[in-house]
Amino acid sequence: xxxxxxxxxxxxxxxxxxxxxxxxxxxxxxxxxxxxxxxxxxxxxxxxxxxxxxxxxxxxxxxxxxxxxxxxxxxxxxxxxxxxxxxxxxxxxxxxxxxxxxxxxxxxxxxxxxxxxxxxxxxxxxxxxxxxxxxxxxxxxxxxxxxxxxxxxxxxxxxxxxxxxxxxxxxxxxxxxxxxxxxxxxxxxxxxxxxxxxxxxxxxxxxxxxxxxxxxxxxxxxxxxxxxxxxxxxxxxxxxxxxxxxxxxxxxxxxxxxxxxxxxxxxxxxxxxxxxxxxxxxxxxxxxxxxxxxxxxxxxxxxxxxxxxxxxxxxxxxxxxxxxxxxxxxxxxxxxxxxxxxxxxxxxxxxxxxxxxxxxxxxxxxxxxxxxxxxxxxxxxxxxxxxxxxxxxxxxxxxxxxxxxxxxxxxxxxxxxxxxxxxxxxxxxxxxxxxxxxxxxxxxxxxxxxxxxxxxxxxxxxxxxxxxxxxxxxxxxxxxxxxxxxxxxxxxxxxxxxxxxxxxxxxxxxxxxxxxxxxxxxxxxxxxxxxxxxxxxxxxxxxxxxx
Amino acid sequence: xxxxxxxxxxxxxxxxxxxxxxxxxxxxxxxxxxxxxxxxxxxxxxxxxxxxxxxxxxxxxxxxxxxxxxxxxxxxxxxxxxxxxxxxxxxxxxxxxxxxxxxxxxxxxxxxxxxxxxxxxxxxxxxxxxxxxxxxxxxxxxxxxxxxxxxxxxxxxxxxxxxxxxxxxxxxxxxx
Numbered sequence: 001x002x003x004x005x006x007x008x009x010x011x012x013x014x015x016x017x018x019x020x021x022x023x024x025x026x027x028x029x030x031x032x033x034x035x036x037x038x039x040x041x042x043x044x045x046x047x048x049x050x051x052x053x054x055x056x057x058x059x060x061x062x063x064x065x066x067x068x069x070x071x072x073x074x075x076x077x078x079x080x081x082x083x084x085x086x087x088x089x090x091x092x093x094x095x096x097x098x099x100x101x102x103x104x105x106x107x108x109x110x111x112x113x114x115x116x117x118x119x120x121x122x123x124x125x126x127x128x129x130x131x132x133x134x135x136x137x138x139x140x141x142x143x144x145x146x147x148x149x150x151x152x153x154x155x156x157x158x159x160x161x162x163x164x165x166x167x168x169x170x171x172x173x174x175x176x177x178x179x180x181x182x183x184x185x186x187x188x189x190x191x192x193x194x195x196x197x198x199x200x201x202x203x204x205x206x207x208x209x210x211x212x213x214x215x216x217x218x219x220x221x222x223x224x225x226x227x228x229x230x231x232x233x234x235x236x237x238x239x240x241x242x243x244x245x246x247x248x249x250x251x252x253x254x255x256x257x258x259x260x261x262x263x264x265x266x267x268x269x270x271x272x273x274x275x276x277x278x279x280x281x282x283x284x285x286x287x288x289x290x291x292x293x294x295x296x297x298x299x300x301x302x303x304x305x306x307x308x309x310x311x312x313x314x315x316x317x318x319x320x321x322x323x324x325x326x327x328x329x330x331x332x333x334x335x336x337x338x339x340x341x342x343x344x345x346x347x348x349x350x351x352x353x354x355x356x357x358x359x360x361x362x363x364x365x366x367x368x369x370x371x372x373x374x375x376x377x378x379x380x381x382x383x384x385x386x387x388x389x390x391x392x393x394x395x396x397x398x399x400x401x402x403x404x405x406x407x408x409x410x411x412x413x414x415x416x417x418x419x420x421x422x423x424x425x426x427x428x429x430x431x432x433x434x435x436x437x438x439x440x441x442x443x444x445x446x447x448x449x450x451x452x453x454x455x456x457x458x459x460x461x462x463x464x465x466x467x468x469x470x471x472x473x474x475x476x477x478x479x480x481x482x483x484x485x486x487x488x489x490x491x492x493x494x495x496x497x498x499x500x501x502x503x504x505x506x507x508x509x510x511x512x513x514x515x516x517x518x519x520x521x522x523x524x525x526x527x528x529x530x531x532x533x534x535x536x537x538x539x540x541x542x543x544x545x546x547x
Numbered sequence: 548x549x550x551x552x553x554x555x556x557x558x559x560x561x562x563x564x565x566x567x568x569x570x571x572x573x574x575x576x577x578x579x580x581x582x583x584x585x586x587x588x589x590x591x592x593x594x595x596x597x598x599x600x601x602x603x604x605x606x607x608x609x610x611x612x613x614x615x616x617x618x619x620x621x622x623x624x625x626x627x628x629x630x631x632x633x634x635x636x637x638x639x640x641x642x643x644x645x646x647x648x649x650x651x652x653x654x655x656x657x658x659x660x661x662x663x664x665x666x667x668x669x670x671x672x673x674x675x676x677x678x679x680x681x682x683x684x685x686x687x688x689x690x691x692x693x694x695x696x697x698x699x700x701x702x703x704x705x706x707x708x709x710x711x712x713x714x715x716x717x718x719x720x721x722x723x
Contacts, residue, residue: 006686016690020697027704067687103708111708114701121694133691137698144705159709 012065012072014054015080016124019117022047023110030106037095040105044091047113051120052084062541064126068188071126071260078329078538079123079256082336086248087116089340092513093241093347099149100239108148111141112245119253126264128177128187131257135173135221138253139166142246146238158237165220165230173217179210180265189265193544196268203272211266211273215280218261222254224280224314225287228307232291235303236357240350243299244343247306252332255313259325262317264544270320278318278410284311285417292424298346299357301424302339305383308421309335312414316398319405326532326539327401331394333531334382337520338391341379344514345372348507355438359428364437373432375514382521384425385418389525393532552593559586577615584608598677 010017026047030040055077062073070076090112094100100108118137125131143166147159181187183206184195201207216227223231235243262273288308295301313335316328345365346357349372355361365373382391395418399411524531563583570576584607591600633639673679684692 004686006689008689013690020693023697023701066690069687069690104711107704107708110704111701114697114704117694117697121690127688127691129688130691130694133694133698137694137701140698141701141705144708148708150709 006067009063009065009072012058012061012063013070014058015051015077016117016120018047018051018054019113019120022051023113023117026113027106027110030104030110035106037101037105040109041091041095044109044113045088048084048088048091048116051116052081055080055084065124068190069127069130070121070124072124074538074541075256075259075325075329076120076124078534079253079332080120082252082333083116083119083123083249086245086252086336086340087112089344089513089517090241090245092509093244093344094239095509096351097239097241097347098151099145099155099242102150103148108145111145111148115139115141115145115245116249119249123253123256125257126189126260128181128189128192128265131261132170132174132177135254135257136170138250139170139221142166142242142250145242146234146246148242149239152237154237155239156237158234161230161237162234169217169220169227171217172213172220176210176213176215176217179206180214183207183210189260192265193267196266202269207269208272211269212276214261214266215273215277218254218258219280222251222258222310222314223303223307224310225284225307228284228287231307232295232300232303235306236297236299240299240343240347240357243302244340244347247302247343248336248339251306251310251313252336255317255328255332258317259328259542263320263325264542267320267544274318274320277314278407281311281314281318281410282413284308284314285413286311289417289420289424292421295424296359297357298342298359298362298428301359301428302342305421305424306339308417309383311417312395312398315402315407315410315414318410319401319407321401321405321545322539322543323397323401323404325542326535327394327397329538330397330528330531330535333535334390334394334521334524337517337524338379338382338389341375341514341517341521342383344510344517345369345376348372348510348514359431360438362428363431363435365431366433368437371511372514375518377429377432378518378521380425380429382525384422387525388522390521390523390528390531391525393525393528397532549593552589556586556589556593559583560590573619574616577612577619580615581608581612584612596675598675598680601677 022044026040026044029035029043032039058072059074059077064070065072091109094108094112097108103111115138118134118139118141120134121130122134122138125134143159143163145159146162147156149155177187180192183201183204184192184199186192186195196202196204196207219227220230235247238246262277263270266273285308288304288306288311291307292301292304295304313328313331316324316331318324345362349361349365349369350357353361362373362376365376378389382389385391385395395414399414402408402411402414560583563579563581563586566579567576567583570579584603588600588603588608591597591603
């Protein structure tokens with residue numbers, strides 16, 4: 001047996017190599033005695049930026065990497081770019097995150113980069129083995145990040161819940177993969193499709209069971225109903241920056257990986273899975289939208305809304321044509337912008353008020369903090385699909401794809417779901433603009449024991465340390481606060497950004513990111529053509545439909 | 548020769564499995580489990596699955612069993628009943644066991660045992676051999692292989708993040 005070293009295209013692998021090096025470097029730098037929160041986060045942003053630059057450089061290449069296990073094309077790079085953007089926003093949101101403080105910034109960002117690395121591998125993988133490894137590399141750091149606010153019981157519960165449910169999903173997926181491999185005789189997507197076609201295995205029981213199990217496992221990851229039960233709890237319990245990353249990046253990459261798996265490898269059995277996935281899409285739309293109606297916690301609300309949105313996006317997979325893929329990519333990009341526009345103000349507000357992620361934390365926001373209120377409003381309107389936002393265009397394309405693919409009834413479900421969704425999105429918007437600010441909203445107070453309270457005054461970038469002590473009248477009972485309510489440990493970080501306070505621009509970075517996402521939501525809503533071209537470019541690079 | 552090896556492995560596997568649940572001392576149960584796993588590895592060798600046999604011994608009989616021995620050493624000597632009696636368990640357990648046995652028996656007999664005289668699936672020469680697996684890991688699955696090693700690093704970092712002793716742990720404990 002002779003060994004021939006595989007042809008390695010280092011240019012094509014460069015985003016992955018960058019991220020790998022980034023994990024190690026950030027981890028090591030985090031251990032340096034004088035590494036502060038800014039050192040690690042700037043370094044992480046640098047790694048993410050470099051990877052994004054290399055991904056843009058490789059845009060337009062179409063090759064198989066490393067003996068065909070990875071596929072370099074715009075589809076994977078598009079998913080990677082969205083994931084890198086979400087990760088960058090998460091890093092900015094995490095700079096003052098108590099969970100990152102507790103875990104150590106180096107380790108926190110290394111885990112985040114590890115998850116992004118898994119996403120890069122997953123979105124490019126063209127083989128069952130690299131798919132599974134990528135998925136695990138994506139998930140395992142996320143389990144830890146969810147539980148990284150170890151002083152909050154809800155966070156630990158979220159981490160454990162996500163670990164158990166995620167493992168069930170992974171095990172189901174792996175079992176399905178084993179059956180597919182056993183029947184089709186290969187782990188390579190193209191060879192699987194060929195094996196199924198040549199062997200006439202499209203109706204083979206083992207292939208169908210394998211497909212069903214793979215779909216179930218992925219549905220756990222994407223949180224498609226009825227495999228969604230973990231989502232609201234985990235979204236609520238996890239530190240909010242991590243939630244925003246999970247909501248956007250995981251969903252994007254898992255959908256892109258599903259596109260490759262189902263439309264390339266399992267394309268020959270399309271007739272068997274499209275009906276089942278269509279039903280799942282409609283169930284998701286119904287469950288997500290109805291579940292979100294009565295939620296008082298904004299993070300839970302966004303969790304249910306994410307389930308509904310996953311249902312919308314799934315319709316693009318069901319139609320099994322190029323327009324469906326393009327609609328998915330467009331909507332995933334839109335979803336990232338809109339969701340981050342909502343999450344960014346939520347993080348800021350969570351640290352300013354004692355209400356954590358309860359809807360009361362945003363009441364009266366329109367009057368007191370318009371710079372936070374606008375991104376949130378625009379993001380929510382976008383998620384609801386109001387014309388003038390990118391969400392409307394995204395839904396339009398999805399419905400168009402569904403109707404074109406003879407799944408008109410899913411299009412109807414999307415429209416009805418969007419109408420229902422207005423009820424809960426508008427409720428939050430009403431709270432932002434029409435309610436008075438609740439008493440005590442500006443006095444996070446109960447965080448006297450917060451670990452970063454003394455530190456935040458001296459942190460670089462904080463120009464107004466003196467202000468925070470003045471606006472913290474209730475801090476006397478801080479000693480017992482850390483477990484009393486989720487989010488209360490954030491308090492000490494925030495008080496200085498009160499309206500009218502001399503240094504109210506303290507979270508200018510957070511406000512800026514929120515405004516950026518909101519501006520993009522509006523911009524691409526009015527003139528979607530750049531994003532449409534981008535999505536079309538990515539969608540056309542992946543064309544298994546001819547065979 | 549083949550038959551002798553098969554029966555030696557089969558008797559070891561079955562005997563070990565019965566001893567695991569039959570022995571009262573958990574430490575002996577762990578040792579019996581090792582006998583079971585090593586016998587299974589022998590059966591894998593008989594099927595020419597050398598890699599699985601080696602992995603079975605290294606991973607299960609080696610690493611995992613050491614963990615079991617540690618656990619047994621920590622908690623095994625307690626004079627507590629090994630099981631928590633569930634009401635009706637003595638009646639239900641054999642019933643479910645017989646039902647499962649019947650089901651699997653029907654499934655096996657239902658297949659007509661068609662494969663028993665055949666040579667098994669036709670695979671390429673050397674399929675599943677250690678050489679070929681090693682070759683695959685360094686050629687085709689190079690990225691997956693490297694990613695798996697990075698995954699171990701990430702898992703270790705994650706374990707440290709969750710388990711590290713915080714400076715303000717006492718404050719946290721008094722609050723929680």
